[in-house]
Amino acid sequence: MQTRKKKSILLYIALMLLLVCMTAGCSKQEESSEQNEPSGNDSSNTLVIGAYSVAKDAVGELLPKFQEEWKAKTGQTINFQESYEASGTQARAIVGGFEADVALLAMESDIEKLVKADLVSSDWKQTPNEGMITRSIVVLGTRAGNPLGIRDFQDLTKPGVKVLYPNPKTSGGAQWDINAIYGAGLKLSEEQEGKKDPAAAKAFLEQVHRNVESLDKSGRSSMAAFEYGVGDVIVTYENELLARIAKGVDYDIVIPKNTILIENPAVVVNKYADKHGNRELAEAFVAYLRTPEAQRIFAKHGFRSVDPDVFAQTESTFSTPEGLFDINYLGGWDEVRSTLYSKRGVWYQVLAGL
The missing domain is CATH 3.40.190.10 (Periplasmic binding protein-like II)
Structure with a gap:
C-alpha cells in the first residue's frame, strides 16, 4: 500500500517537473518570438500619425490605401499608430513629446507651434498648396x-x-x-x-x-x-x-x-521621423494625401479638394x-x-x- 503511495507521489512529482519544463520552454519560445517580431512591427515600419479629430474618418479610409500602395512599391508592410485630438491639444502633445512622424492639424498656426519647437522645418509651406491638404x-x-x-x-x-x-x-x-x-x-x-x-x-x-x-x-x-x-x-x-x-x-x-x-495643413515632423528612421515613409504619406485618389476620398468625406481637377469634378456638391x-x-x-x-x-x- 505504501509502495503504491510512494509511486503515486513520484509520478505526481515527475508530472509537475515536466509541466514546469514545458512552461519554461513555452515562455522562452514566446520571449524569442517577441524579440524577433517581423519587420512590419519594427518602429521604422510604423508610421505615427497625430491628427485633429475631424479628419479621423477620412484618414481611417486613406491608411489602408496608402498601405497597399507602399507595399506594391517597396514590398514593405507598414503599420500605423494613430492619435486623434482637438488640433490645439494635438499640437501641444507633439511639442510635449508625443513622437508623431506626421501631423495633420486644423490650421497653420498649430503647425507654427511645431516649428517654434524645432520639430518641423520653417519652410514647410514651400510645398504644393502651401502645405494644405484639404x-x-x-x-x-x-x-x-x-x-x-x-x-x-x-x-x-x-x-x-x-x-x-x-x-x-x-x-x-x-x-x-x-x-x-x-x-x-x-x-x-x-x-x-x-x-x-x-x-x-x-x-x-x-x-x-x-x-x-x-x-x-x-x-x-x-x-x-x-x-x-x-x-x-x-x-x-x-x-x-x-x-x-x-x-x-x-x-x-x-x-x-x-x-x-x-485650410488644413499636413507636415512631416522632421525630428521624430528622423529619430524613427521614417523620413522617406512620412514624406511619401504626406505626398500621397495630395494625390487625386486621396483627394477624392477627402471629398467623399465632405472636404473641398485642393486638387483643381478633383475639385472641378466635385464642385456641384458645394456652394x-x-x-x-x-x-x-x-x-x-x-x-x-x-x-x-x-x-x-x-x-x-x-x-x-x-
Missing part, C-alpha cells in the same frame, strides 16, 4: 427642417437660440468658427459704415457668444453633443455636416452669406457664398493670434465679458 468653410447646422428659421450668423444673436461651438483654447475648429463670426462682423460693418470696424465685429461676436450653450474640447466633441440633442444650431465645418448627412443623420446646412475659407473670405481678410494668422487669441485679445475679452 479645404472647407464654416457653416451652420440646424435640426431637420430648420425649425428656428436660421439664415445667417445674425440669427445666432436672437434671444432663446442655443448655439454650439467648441473651445478655441483647445480646438482649431473653434478658432475657425470664431474667425468666421468675427470676420462676418467686419463684413457687416463694411456694408453699413463703408469700412472695417473691429469694435463692431467684437460686439457682434459678443452677441453670438451670449447664446452659446457649451464650449466643448473639439469640433468632433461639439458635433457629438449636438447629435445628443444639445443646442439648436452648431457652428462647424461644412465637411462635418456633409459627412453626418451622408451617414443618414437628418440636419439642415445653412451657409452664411459671409464666412471663412478653412460658394457671396462673401467668402480667407484668413488674409483678418490680416493673416500672426495678426489673428495677436488680435483675437492673445491674453488680452478680443476672444478673451468676450469670454470675460469685458
Whole structure:
C-alpha cells in the first residue's frame, strides 16, 4: 500500500517537473518570438500619425490605401499608430513629446507651434498648396427642417437660440468658427459704415457668444453633443455636416452669406521621423494625401479638394457664398493670434465679458 503511495507521489512529482519544463520552454519560445517580431512591427515600419479629430474618418479610409500602395512599391508592410485630438491639444502633445512622424492639424498656426519647437522645418509651406491638404468653410447646422428659421450668423444673436461651438483654447475648429463670426462682423460693418470696424465685429461676436450653450474640447466633441440633442444650431465645418448627412443623420446646412475659407495643413515632423528612421515613409504619406485618389476620398468625406481637377469634378456638391473670405481678410494668422487669441485679445475679452 505504501509502495503504491510512494509511486503515486513520484509520478505526481515527475508530472509537475515536466509541466514546469514545458512552461519554461513555452515562455522562452514566446520571449524569442517577441524579440524577433517581423519587420512590419519594427518602429521604422510604423508610421505615427497625430491628427485633429475631424479628419479621423477620412484618414481611417486613406491608411489602408496608402498601405497597399507602399507595399506594391517597396514590398514593405507598414503599420500605423494613430492619435486623434482637438488640433490645439494635438499640437501641444507633439511639442510635449508625443513622437508623431506626421501631423495633420486644423490650421497653420498649430503647425507654427511645431516649428517654434524645432520639430518641423520653417519652410514647410514651400510645398504644393502651401502645405494644405484639404479645404472647407464654416457653416451652420440646424435640426431637420430648420425649425428656428436660421439664415445667417445674425440669427445666432436672437434671444432663446442655443448655439454650439467648441473651445478655441483647445480646438482649431473653434478658432475657425470664431474667425468666421468675427470676420462676418467686419463684413457687416463694411456694408453699413463703408469700412472695417473691429469694435463692431467684437460686439457682434459678443452677441453670438451670449447664446452659446457649451464650449466643448473639439469640433468632433461639439458635433457629438449636438447629435445628443444639445443646442439648436452648431457652428462647424461644412465637411462635418456633409459627412453626418451622408451617414443618414437628418440636419439642415445653412451657409452664411459671409464666412471663412478653412485650410488644413499636413507636415512631416522632421525630428521624430528622423529619430524613427521614417523620413522617406512620412514624406511619401504626406505626398500621397495630395494625390487625386486621396483627394477624392477627402471629398467623399465632405472636404473641398485642393486638387483643381478633383475639385472641378466635385464642385456641384458645394456652394460658394457671396462673401467668402480667407484668413488674409483678418490680416493673416500672426495678426489673428495677436488680435483675437492673445491674453488680452478680443476672444478673451468676450469670454470675460469685458
